[in-house]
Amino acid sequence: MTWMLIVDIVSWILILAGSAFTIIGAVGTMRFPDFWSRLHAASVSESAGMLLLITGMCLQSGLTLVTVKLLIIAAFILITGPTSTHAVANAALTSGEKPKSDVIGEGDV
Amino acid sequence: MMLRKILTVLALFALWLLMSGIYKPLVVWLGVGSSLIAVMVVRRMDDAADADSLEVNLKLFATVRYWAWLMVEIAKSNWAVSKIILSPVMRLNQHHFIVPCTQKTNLGQTIFANSITLTPGTISVDVEGSGFLVHALSYEDETLPGLADMDARVTNIESVPE
Numbered sequence: 001m002t003w004m005l006i007v008d009i010v011s012w013i014l015i016l017a018g019s020a021f022t023i024i025g026a027v028g029t030m031r032f033p034d035f036w037s038r039l040h041a042a043s044v045s046e047s048a049g050m051l052l053l054i055t056g057m058c059l060q061s062g063l064t065l066v067t068v069k070l071l072i073i074a075a076f077i078l079i080t081g082p083t084s085t086h087a088v089a090n091a092a093l094t095s096g097e098k099p100k101s102d103v104i105g106e107g108d109v
Numbered sequence: 110m111m112l113r114k115i116l117t118v119l120a121l122f123a124l125w126l127l128m129s130g131i132y133k134p135l136v137v138w139l140g141v142g143s144s145l146i147a148v149m150v151v152r153r154m155d156d157a158a159d160a161d162s163l164e165v166n167l168k169l170f171a172t173v174r175y176w177a178w179l180m181v182e183i184a185k186s187n188w189a190v191s192k193i194i195l196s197p198v199m200r201l202n203q204h205h206f207i208v209p210c211t212q213k214t215n216l217g218q219t220i221f222a223n224s225i226t227l228t229p230g231t232i233s234v235d236v237e238g239s240g241f242l243v244h245a246l247s248y249e250d251e252t253l254p255g256l257a258d259m260d261a262r263v264t265n266i267e268s269v270p271e
Contacts, residue, residue, distance in 0.1 A: 021187065028194035036232075037201055040246040041194060043229040048187035051180075065130045072127075082226035089234045089244065099205035099234065099244050 011059035018052030046081045118144045166214050171266040182228050190229040204248035208256045209240040213269045221263040
């Protein structure tokens with residue numbers, strides 16, 4: 001019984017932390033000033049938020065088929081997330097959205 | 110190639126069993142049938158088109174170790190970006206620059222580019238010559254050496270036949 005309680009507490013901490021990171025990502029998407037910085041904010045929800053939420057849900061469901069499905073979902077998001085972010089960034093660059101550069105120095109484009 | 114077909118059927122059928130969760134005889138036989146048909150269709154399309162097969166030239170244990178390392182990096186950079194988002198004065202230092210890449214295979218380059226994008230704070234935007242055009246949210250002196258380190262680690266998990 002105590003073991004179940006510990007798993008429950010850990011999973012709720014993970015789920016709450018994941019929700020917090022998802023909200024932080026959303027807040028960043030609103031607060032950041034331009035297109036390029038907003039892309040970065042969205043990837044906070046996509047990586048930390050998604051991973052923590054799915055780990056928490058895996059602990060909730062235990063060793064069942066649901067956990068297998070959650071892990072497959074995580075694997076897919078880890079591959080498709082960056083791919084779609086890259087697609088959006090590349091499309092923006094192609095259509096003339098200039099990447100902002102506040103730093104001027106070596107390695108400049 | 111027969112072995113490859115059989116393994117594909119088995120993998121698809123295992124995926125069916127994991128996804129469905131219903132183990133009535135009819136449903137299981139439908140799974141067997143659709144795995145076989147899927148592989149047959151793909152083989153036919155391969156014969157008609159280019160028969161291009163994906164080659165995964167990766168070292169298994171090195172890849173697992175790389176993923177563990179990448180998870181730590183993702184955690185660190187998530188923390189950094191979250192701090193910027195929540196600070197009253199958002200200290201952005203946006204910059205775009207070229208990161209050289211040393212991978213030999215397309216898959217290796219894809220893993221490196223996706224790893225850059227997966228860690229918040231850096232996004233790979235385009236391929237420029239033998240490197241990637243990367244956009245960083247808060248560029249520091251350590252950003253470029255950090256990405257060079259990631260590049261070396263990705264190159265390290267490739268197993269290219271000489």
